Amino acid sequence: QVQLVESGGGLVQAxxxxxxxxxxSGRTFSGYTMGWFRQAPGKEREFVxxxxxxxxxxxxxxxxxxxxxxxxxxxxxxxxxxMNSLKPEDTAVYYCAGGFSFIPYRDKGRYNDWxxxxxxxxxx
Numbered sequence: 402q403v404q405l406v407e408s409g410g411g412l413v414q415a416x417x418x419x420x421x422x423x424x425x426s427g428r429t430f431s432g433y434t435m436g437w438f439r440q441a442p443g444k445e446r447e448f449v450x451x452x453x454x455x456x457x458x459x460x461x462x463x464x465x466x467x468x469x470x471x472x473x474x475x476x477x478x479x480x481x482x483x484m485n486s487l488k489p490e491d492t493a494v495y496y497c498a499g500g501f502s503f504i505p506y507r508d509k510g511r512y513n514d515w516x517x518x519x520x521x522x523x524x525x
Contacts, residue, residue, distance in 0.1 A: 403427040403514040405497045410519030413487055417523070421482040423497030423516055430454065434505045435473060435480040436512060439493035439521075446496065450482060451505035459505050464490070487523045494518040 409421040423435065436451030450471035452458045461469060468487075473480040480497065498512035 403499060405499055405514055405516035407495065407497045407516040407519040410495060410521045412522045412524065415487060415489055415523055415525050417487050418483070418485045419487065419521060421484065421495055421497075421519060421521075423480045423482075425478040425480075425499055425514075430475070430478050432501050432503050434500055434502045436498045436505060436507075437471060437480075437482045438496045438498055438509055439491075440496065440518075441490075441493040444493075446509055448507040448509065449495070451507065452480060453503055453505045455503070457503075457505060459507065484521070487521075489523045489525045491521060492523050493521060495521050 404427050405425050407423045434453045437449040438446050439449050440446040448462055450461045452471045452473050468485050470483040496518045497516040499514040500512040
């Protein structure tokens with residue numbers, strides 16, 4: 402069983418930055434893709450970014466393109482989401498997800514493992 406633990410959320414003013422982290426544990430992670438999703442109140446959980454173990458990154462969600470950057474440290478089994486130029490509409494619970502695939506994907510249904518989520522609130 403894989404455990405994913407997110408950290409780094411918080412309250413920030415519009416235009417500010419946050420860096421989310423997600424540490425994975427529980428088994429070996431060869432071929433393990435990791436991604437970030439978010440869910441705002443009253444909305445469905447949506448894709449943000451994803452990265453394969455080899456560093457392949459698929460296009461970001463249009464709403465975050467140019468502002469957010471995903472990266473990972475395989476030695477630490479950790480994925481990061483650097484969020485810059487934050488906007489109030491980025492306010493959501495951010496979830497880390499993982500699944501065994503050599504190619505990352507946007508479909509949340511294809512991820513087997515989920516973290517508990519971390520709240521990001523951007524004030525105007």
